[in-house]
Amino acid sequence: MSFDPKPLRWIELDLPHPDGGGRLVTLRTDGPFALRSWYFAPESDVKMELHLDRRTPEGGLTGCLHCGHAELYTRKKFNKTLGFAIVGVAALLVLVFENYWSLVAAAVIDLVLFSIARDEVVCYSCSAVHRGFGVSPRHPSFDRTIEERLKFGERAVMGEPMREGGTANAPDPEH
Template sequence: MSFDPTPLRWIELDLPHPEDPERKLTLKTDGPFALRKWYRFPDSDEKIELHVDLRTPKGGLLGCLACGHKELFTRKVFNVTLGISIVVVAAILVLVLPQPMSYIALAVAALLDFILYHVGKEEVACYACDAVHRGFDKTPKHPRFDRTIAERIKFGEKAVMGSPMRKGGTADAPEPEH
């Protein structure tokens, strides 16, 4: 009997719908290498080609798999439902608990939300097409959101605060200073 010890390692890719950019289609596969090159959107004749050549041999990202743009940013995935639930529970406790205890409940809620945010998962989003990548290897690292990049992509030459694109895009770029 043979046994494959490699665990499932989910990746998710949120792709903008070709006809309706407000809609996203989430592709979920067992790891970055299970992604195919071509997909067809449900209820659309458009075929989309993924830029699978922008994957590193370890499953990291050199650019956006959806559009091929080389500038991406990393952001935290905050569990909004859980975060709000904690605040709601704390608010109820404040009403029912006597004075010193209610302050403690508030402090605990703030601490829980802080922890939730900081240990939360991260996702990598594309400046150009808004596609979101989850579960890919963390190297090369794409820094957090930089508004000078976003501005250049939005306004092009007319961008007042735009910064030129770094060679190789945002892969292993330093964090923005502002």
């Protein structure tokens, strides 16, 4: 008898709540294929439809599952508050020990935390956050020219037209 269970691979979505006000709805399922096409928003009877056509057969993303927009960026899920807190404690220890080794240690700890932080993929249009999806196609890091175009449209100073297919497998921004 062979036993080959696929390991649990949690995916997580942080979606803007339809009520607005910066509230988020978090959905968590066992892998990208366990998602249903719609959910009720918590504490309301508003249906939140997911754009599951933006999910590739491999579990990657060609666009935002919340609004369907084709431009996404990848960033590290780094806890900035913790990062600053470590530096803050180190600064106090400088006063206690009268040397700077604690600051060096804090920098190293922050660097390690940053390098092991998981990636998350964010929508330029609605800011929905996607975690745990397939790594292909890859969406590059944040590009200010895309944000400008979506915010200001024609009036954008640095705006460039959207690339065909959005940000899927696009090169990293040069700026």
